[in-house]
Amino acid sequence: MERNQPHAQNHTPAASRNDFFSSLLEAVETVLSPAVAAIDAKLARPTIALREELAWNDDETIAVTLGLVNAWVGTLNAAIKQHNETFAQFTQRQDEARLALRRHHLADKSQEFQNACDAVSEAKTDVDARTLSYNQLQEQATDLRSRIKEHGQAAEKINRLIEAYLGHKELSIASVEKGYEIHRRGRPIDSSPSEGEKTAIALCYFLSRLEAEGRSIKDRILVVDDPISSLDSRALN
Known part of the structure; x- marks a missing residue:
């Protein structure tokens, strides 16, 4: 008997749940099909006695069905585990995403930032030179005032x-x-x-x-x- 086998990597939790119930219903219907047929016959003709007792289908079908159920349970457990891990790591993943965004913007603006730093450095050098010149002029002005005052x-x-x-x-x-x-x-x-x-x-x-x-x-x-x-x-x- 062939049954659709679960594939955890291709299913979201919601899809796995729907596939699980669909496969389980199909398996139960297959396993219980003889008993269901007997009940339907009894309901159709209540006065007729059944020749055989109600029973499960053959052992091989039962084994395949139970294996399918176990496989789907494993799939659901794997999906739940993955979801729990994702939830537990949500804050960390947010931080990593923010860090990645900052690194991206820093890399994108690195040259502009370096140009700004160079401009600041050049401006500081210019300010220092102008400050030195200003101080020298102040000293000259003080000297001239002193000389002018002496002349006065x-x-x-x-x-x-x-x-x-x-x-x-x-x-x-x-x-x-x-x-x-x-x-x-x-x-x-x-x-x-x-x-x-x-x-x-x-x-x-x-x-x-x-x-x-x-x-x-x-x-x-x-x-x-x-x-x-x-x-x-x-x-x-």
Whole structure:
């Protein structure tokens, strides 16, 4: 007798359950077919006595049927075991899936990430260079402020020389917190001084510095090249 044998690897639990019941019903019907036939005959003609007692079908059929039942039970047990293992490993499989997704995205964006890192590194190098340059400029600015402030302290002397050089008090140097300002008639100058005024200021500043830092005019030789260039007739006289 041939029966459909179970194949656990090709069945889901639901499909295995349906196939199991279908095969079991077919096997039971085959095994009990003589008894069912006798009962049907008795029901059709109740007054007739049965010649033989009700019995199972032959032993071979019974053995095949029971083997089929056992095989399907094994199939169902295997499906249940697989389901239980899958359920027990569900959290782990979720974690593995998430990890796989992260690795995929990391691999996909690795070059972009490296480019960003390189850009950050270059930007940091640029910031360091600019910071160094800024600090150097700050030091230069501090030094210049100090020098300007020192020069501003000589404003009174410079103004006397400018007045003597130009012959009037219209242009002057005013000492301020950060050094000095050029004033005209007592107010900060709005426009640039004339060439003659620039010459006067530069020359008077130079003369005021001759005795700076303890130097003596008597020990110095001074050469001046045309100090009256660019002066107007009034200042020249």
